[in-house]
Amino acid sequence: MGKVLSVSGLRKEYPKFTLDNISFEIDEGMIMGLIGRNGAGKTTTIKSILNLIHTSAGEIQYFGKSLNEHEAEIKHQIGYAGGAVDYYKKKKIKKIISVTKTFYSDWDDEAYRKYMDLFELDEDKTPSELSEGMKVKLNLTMALSHGAKLLILDEPTSGLDPVSRDELLEVFKLLAGKGVAILFSTHITSDLDKCADSITYIRKGQLQFSGTMADYIEKCKSEGIGETLEEIMLHYEKENLHEKFA
Amino acid sequence: MKNSRKLLGKEIKLAASPLSWLFTAFALMTLIPGYPILVGSFFVCLGLFQSFQSSRENNDILYTVLLPVSKTDAVKAKYRFVVLIQMIAFAISAVITLLRLTLMTKATPYVTNPMMNANQAFLAYMLVIFALFNWLFLCGFFKTAYKFGASFILFIVVSFIVVIIGEVLHHIPGLEFLNGTDTLCDKRMWIILAAGIVFYVLVTFVSCRVAMKRFERVDM
Numbered sequence: 001m002g003k004v005l006s007v008s009g010l011r012k013e014y015p016k017f018t019l020d021n022i023s024f025e026i027d028e029g030m031i032m033g034l035i036g037r038n039g040a041g042k043t044t045t046i047k048s049i050l051n052l053i054h055t056s057a058g059e060i061q062y063f064g065k066s067l068n069e070h071e072a073e074i075k076h077q078i079g080y081a082g083g084a085v086d087y088y089k090k091k092k093i094k095k096i097i098s099v100t101k102t103f104y105s106d107w108d109d110e111a112y113r114k115y116m117d118l119f120e121l122d123e124d125k126t127p128s129e130l131s132e133g134m135k136v137k138l139n140l141t142m143a144l145s146h147g148a149k150l151l152i153l154d155e156p157t158s159g160l161d162p163v164s165r166d167e168l169l170e171v172f173k174l175l176a177g178k179g180v181a182i183l184f185s186t187h188i189t190s191d192l193d194k195c196a197d198s199i200t201y202i203r204k205g206q207l208q209f210s211g212t213m214a215d216y217i218e219k220c221k222s223e224g225i226g227e228t229l230e231e232i233m234l235h236y237e238k239e240n241l242h243e244k245f246a
Numbered sequence: 247m248k249n250s251r252k253l254l255g256k257e258i259k260l261a262a263s264p265l266s267w268l269f270t271a272f273a274l275m276t277l278i279p280g281y282p283i284l285v286g287s288f289f290v291c292l293g294l295f296q297s298f299q300s301s302r303e304n305n306d307i308l309y310t311v312l313l314p315v316s317k318t319d320a321v322k323a324k325y326r327f328v329v330l331i332q333m334i335a336f337a338i339s340a341v342i343t344l345l346r347l348t349l350m351t352k353a354t355p356y357v358t359n360p361m362m363n364a365n366q367a368f369l370a371y372m373l374v375i376f377a378l379f380n381w382l383f384l385c386g387f388f389k390t391a392y393k394f395g396a397s398f399i400l401f402i403v404v405s406f407i408v409v410i411i412g413e414v415l416h417h418i419p420g421l422e423f424l425n426g427t428d429t430l431c432d433k434r435m436w437i438i439l440a441a442g443i444v445f446y447v448l449v450t451f452v453s454c455r456v457a458m459k460r461f462e463r464v465d466m
Contacts, residue, residue, distance in 0.1 A: 047465075047466065053465040054465060071314075071316070072315065072316065075314035076314045087304055087305050088261075088309070091260055099256050102255065103249070103314055
């Protein structure tokens, strides 16, 4: 399987927070969950790998190519969706699409129609008329219509009702089956139980673990930390709370 | 099609507020006698300001930087849009000014006008105000690509100082020619207009370069 994304030694300093030494890799067709509690550094990691913020150290490569040197070329092959972010709230979807498609040489109108139908999206609606789940689906449609091989999603399931969440996770599995890699951040561990192959767990800006979910659970089970991701996360984060009160 | 041209299309179709287009009509103020007509240029810039407000509300900058384009192209597109609107307003004012300088040179309301008349000096002042908008507001916006309140207030203050200077200068003995209604053949006035054009082009070009550097440093 080809490497889609490779991140090593990522570091970003803020006055009151530092993300340090984050490394992970995603293969074709893999679903990776980026987990951690609120404020752990998940969004900072995502912004770093999208070149939205300047990192102080680290190497980011997509498809074996450096992000800094091949940014425009790489952006043709990836798609991003933020959970609560919507663009041009009062413009009709078809107008947004008519502009967006001009930037992508690989835009596939047939694929666009297919995903619009699949997700039951109406292009005469505006983003402000869509529910949170539909907004995520619209962003997915846009990414998939330009042939994105990697979807980077920042908390796509937060704000969704359990049915929509389950539906979206099902979509992830279907896309992964077609070779699309997915990196999605979440603090909802049950999302990962349902669909993730691997996880990258960030705790207080540091990498706690990156690898397959089965390996991590096995390791934690043998150390008596917990038997599910939720138990493991609670173990680490609660321990932290005890330290603070001590 | 080049990215910067596609991005200009994006500015027009998605990011621009209709008010930016509508406010170019304030260039028609060029016809009004007994009024500080230079204020019309300020209103054109106020219309442009609406597009920046609309852009911010609609996450336009984030949408743009996620496209397969460079950050410098994103800055160039904003400048191109602003220049387009300013040039539409300037063209309207230039046509009216030309009419006033050819067909209405003896019109009493203009000949006895105590306020600024439309002539080449007025067009030069107009370009100075537009250049100040590009420098103070537009370039200021790209420091953060988010905050623009302070930059706009600074532009308001400075542009009104220019309006006041423009209205005062032609009352100074020896400078009355600045308010002439029949200045089509006055070389001094053409030199003033040429200076205004050079100022606009230079300030816009340099501020665009600075804005590109500033935006490169911005963390989204």
